[in-house]
Amino acid sequence: MKISGIAKSIVSGVAAGATAAVTAVQDGALTTGEGVTIVLAVLGAWGITYAVPNKQASRNL
Numbered sequence: 001m002k003i004s005g006i007a008k009s010i011v012s013g014v015a016a017g018a019t020a021a022v023t024a025v026q027d028g029a030l031t032t033g034e035g036v037t038i039v040l041a042v043l044g045a046w047g048i049t050y051a052v053p054n055k056q057a058s059r060n061l
Helices: 005-027 032-051
Strands: none
Touching: 005 032
16 A cells, blocks of 8 residues: 555644644633644644655565
């Protein structure tokens, strides 16, 4: 199964953003600082995930 680097980045960004958002709205309000944290979590996940290459499939003959 081959997954592109962009697809991995999008999924990881959505997961990181959702996790940060759920944590941020526990008190019922979203502050500017919490919004910045969500954005940074998404951007960080995108960058780190895109930078790490996929593992090459090994061939067993």
